[in-house]
Amino acid sequence: MTMDKIDRRILKILHQDSRITVKALSEKVHLSQPSCAERLRRLVEQGIIEKCSIQVSPKALGFPIAAIVRVRPLPGELARVEKLITEIEEIVQCDKVTGDDAFVCRMHLRNIEELDHCLRKIASFATTSTSIVKSTLVSNRLLPLDGAD
Structure with missing residues (x-):
């Protein structure tokens, strides 16, 4: 490439x-x-361009709250939690990660009650730690492309 x-x-x-x-x-x-x-x-x-897409404003669509949720499945529940995460529509991005947590999810929500509703879906199978996003400093930044040819 x-x-x-x-x-x-x-x-x-x-x-x-x-x-x-x-x-x-x-x-x-x-x-x-x-x-x-x-x-x-x-x-x-070459797979350098994967797709062309639009970027929508969650706030303009009525989702003013963004949250980062770290998910740690209980023993033996990894596959079930992974499936549940893919079914929660408010989760717009989820990375499977190394470390204490297995997943780091980004959610957009209408209100805090919606957060509780979503987390209840996995509460029996995982522990979670949630942070509300105050602001986003970097979003969709292009990787540094300058370099040797």
């Missing part, structure tokens, strides 16, 4: 605006449209 300066520039531009047209993108990176489209295809085939 060798990327040159143009590939990195394409990624930076797409990260800022994934809806940009190939025509506009090609103009920004000073390539012909076919050359730019070919580079995009190659970045997708």
Whole structure:
């Protein structure tokens, strides 16, 4: 997976605006449209670009509370807890991690009562530790792409 300066520039531009047209993108990176489209295809085939998506505002959708929940399954309950986590719609991201906890989940909620309702679903099978997010300092940052070609 060798990327040159143009590939990195394409990624930076797409990260800022994934809806940009190939025509506009090609103009920004000073390539012909076919050359730019070919580079995009190659970045997708190499797995560098996994998908293009939108970013929605949970607050604007009525989910003003964000929470981080660390989950530690009780002995023998790992598989059951993993399945339950995937079924809780308010969990928008979950990482399986090393250490004392098995999972770290990010949730978006309408209110604190909703948090209690969600946690009750796994309470018989795991212990949890919850933090309410006060603010997000870094979100969806592009990885550092500058480096040797």
